[in-house]
Amino acid sequence: QQQVKQSPQSLIVQKGGIPIINCAYENTAFDYFPWYQQFPGKGPALLIAIRPDVSEKKEGRFTISFNKSAKQFSLHIMDSQPGDSATYFCAASNYGQNFVFGPGTRLSVLP
Amino acid sequence: GAGVSQTPSNKVTEKGKYVELRCDPISGHTALYWYRQSLGQGPEFLIYFQGTGAADDSGLPNDRFFAVRPEGSVSTLKIQRTERGDSAVYLCASSPLPGTDTQYFGPGTRLTVL
Numbered sequence: 001q002q003q004v005k006q007s008p009q010s011l012i013v014q015k016g017g018i019p020i021i022n023c024a025y026e027n028t029a030f031d032y033f034p035w036y037q038q039f040p041g042k043g044p045a046l047l048i049a050i051r052p053d054v055s056e057k058k059e060g061r062f063t064i065s066f067n068k069s070a071k072q073f074s075l076h077i078m079d080s081q082p083g084d085s086a087t088y089f090c091a092a093s094n095y096g097q098n099f100v101f102g103p104g105t106r107l108s109v110l111p
Numbered sequence: 112g113a114g115v116s117q118t119p120s121n122k123v124t125e126k127g128k129y130v131e132l133r134c135d136p137i138s139g140h141t142a143l144y145w146y147r148q149s150l151g152q153g154p155e156f157l158i159y160f161q162g163t164g165a166a167d168d169s170g171l172p173n174d175r176f177f178a179v180r181p182e183g184s185v186s187t188l189k190i191q192r193t194e195r196g197d198s199a200v201y202l203c204a205s206s207p208l209p210g211t212d213t214q215y216f217g218p219g220t221r222l223t224v225l
Binding site: 006034036041042043044045046049089091096097098099100101102103104 | 115142144146151152153154155156159166167169170202204206213214215216217218219
């Protein structure tokens with residue numbers, strides 16, 4: 001019940017495309033859903049996060065869509081750039097304590 | 112100011128040895144987390160400190176793993192009798208306030224057990 005599932009495992013898009021990464025969870029006690037971006041050799045960096053009281057949040061080119069009844073959330077990257085090539089992780093937490101991460105999606109944006 | 116720092120950046124040890132990994136959180140951050148990340152996987156939660164005390168250590172895999180944060184700032188993750196399966200990147204993160212969800216990660220320590 002603590003697991004967060006993430007798909008796809010890898011994704012290749014052309015520059016300007018809109019990659020979409022999907023996550024699903026089981027534990028209804030989770031109340032915070034962040035997305036992290038990780039470059040090789042670096043720690044994850046917070047991109048954007050959402051709470052279950054809203055269905056969508058947008059920050060710059062990044063948008064989270066959240067479906068509370070389906071227990072699913074997704075990340076959309078608008079006008080993707082080669083510099084967005086990285087591994088993306090979704091996560092979920094309960095009151096900022098035990099964070100559970102998805103297995104990651106390796107995104108490649110071709111020039 | 113400075114971000115989360117971790118030392119050493121790389122540690123190579125032999126099976127059965129003892130290792131210590133250090134984390135310096137962002138100044139003033141009260142919450143501190145340790146994670147383990149295996150190749151191609153997401154970070155796996157190990158332990159969470161609120162101040163000096165471990166608020167949740169449910170992720171520690173066994174009693175060979177132990178972590179301390181004696182003064183509520185720097186934390187040390189200690190691994191006894193290392194095994195080859197302990198090889199991974201160990202990540203530390205900190206958050207500014209209790210109940211605040213934003214975590215700031217350090218670059219990690221890559222541990223290799225030969």
